[in-house]
Amino acid sequence: MTQLFLWGFNTVIRGTHCSLARCSLPSVGLSATLRPKYVSGCFKRLNSTKSPRIDLNKMSTEEIRALRNEWIARQRKYKDRTAALYFSSVAVIFLGLAYAAVPLYRAICARTGFGGIPITDKRKFTQDKLVPVNTDKRIRISFTSEVSQILPWKFTPEQREVYVHPGETALAFYKAKNRSRDDIIGMATYSITPGEAAQYFNKIQCFCFEEQKLSAGEEIDMPVFFFIDPDFASDPQMRNIDDIVLHYTFFKAHYNDGSAVTKGETIDKEKAAISSQLLSPQVVNVQEEAGE
């Protein structure tokens, strides 16, 4: 009889799950002697819909205790489910952040140049940057050049120095001559001395970082179009810098299948350096037949 009763009561409780949460029992450590009036008042609201009325005054202590345990279990189950949902949503959010971090990181690095990624910020080259600063002092830009020892080219600047104002665009030329009998692909890199001035040296167009192919015996002029950022004049750290040296180094491009050099020059593939990478001038023992 009591079991049937409890079963009936369980179905009632399940049916009114949502409102059960509002029936907050005072404390878990409730004594065995419940106050039936409190509990019954709570359950009376629940029972207002259909189902047979439960008169707790007529129930025994064990039945009430069973009821209470059942109810506490439901509370706990609800709380557990809520907590589990919160934690799983936090996990999902972090997973989403991990996926979003890739383009976000890329965007931040492109903007700030952090980690060596070149700054592709077009705002460095706006028109107001190209207005010369009206100072008396002109900055002397010297040009130097270097060629890798295994590159049979002659590479020199056409002018020794140029005096510019910050913000003034200037054109400079380098001349390169391929002295060998083969078509050779070279690649140039540059460096600025002193290092602090490098951030103000803006190149509009040059011939660096791209492969340049010279036929056998060909002589060519390579221009560099650049300007010094006008903020150079207002930077206190740059006040003592009057001389900037632009240094270009030409390396030999080297592909593993030897296609960087054509017309019969053979490259010992086992001893060749890593494919399509720049060979530093110190690597002299790479087997080449190029005459110097």
Next chain:
Amino acid sequence: MSGNPGNALRALSPTPPERGSFPLDHDGECTRQMQEYINCIKLVKGENAPNCRLLAKEYLKCRMDNQLMDKDSWKNLGLPEDAGK
């Protein structure tokens, strides 16, 4: 852009050239203009004088005409505008 004084790391991050690399003038179409410019620079002993800048403009114009450079306005290149052309 002096909003970050003492930003020493800025010097370490390289900036690529804005317009990339000049195509090589294999046929020597603009050699004459280049030579004029070099002579001018040697004459003024390196000072980026306005007349030399005009010759530089001539050189770049030659490059643009021969498809060796993307066409662009002179203002974007920091060179004086054409006067009366």
